Amino acid sequence: MSIVQFARKRHSTKAFDPSRKIPEGVIAELRELLRLSPSSVNSQPWHFVLASTEAGKARVAKAAEAGYPYNIPKIVNASHVLVLCARTAISEAHLEALLAQEEHDGRFVNAEAKAGQRGSRLMYSNLHRYELKDAQHWMEKQVYLALGTLLLGAASLEIDAVPMEGFNAKVLDEELGLRDKGFTSVVLAGLGYSGADDFNAKLPKSRLTDATVFTDI
Secondary structure, three states: OOHHHHHHHOOEOOOEOOOOOOOHHHHHHHHHHHHOOOOHHHOOOEEEEEEOOHHHHHHHHHHHOOOOHHHHHHHHOOOEEEEEEEEOOOOHHHHHHHHHHHHHOOOOOOHHHHHHHHHHHHHHHHHHHHHOOOHHHHHHHHHHHHHHHHHHHHHHOOOEEEEEOOOOHHHHHHHHOOHHHOEEEEEEEEEEOEOOOOHHHHOOOOOOOHHHHOOOO
16 A cells, blocks of 8 residues: 555544554554654654553543543543653753764764754754744644654554644643653644544545645746
8 A cells, every 4th residue: 555545544533442452563663653753953852652551541631631521532542642742942951962862873974064963953943942932832843743754654554543632731741740851742642443433434534635735836
């Protein structure tokens, strides 16, 4: 099956089969897909919390109790739930850790290449920190790149998924101790297998036409 066929087939799962669990080998592939996600200047300003136990999913579900109860079944009945988080600040320590990892992975042919990467990433980081003053928004954009990678990757592995913005980030951050670690929750993703009550699985996919969403120049 081609990547486009997987994109046509995938849907936002409205009800999971709680009796089915994703094999650990498949979870390992999804973890690696997230780790390999693209980000602006390779900033990787994210952290992912994976809930696979009933207790873990119940902790995540607390964030949906007030205002978003319709998402509770999608959390507790999913095989796994991911909390995709963004950093709360672009720290110098994180920038240096990125550079050290790139050097370890053989990204720099010489000292000039390393200095160039440091300067380029610092330029963009400072642009968002001090000039545009939208660093949090910029980092959250990178998290959504990871979410897109996850959703299409899950479909290619025949895993059903649903992204969820309907939750209280303050509640979840406190429950998981995220802010003390320098992170904040941005979006959730339920992963598993479509259940009998998943009405969306039976509906045709609907998107605007090619002519509407593209301009050729």
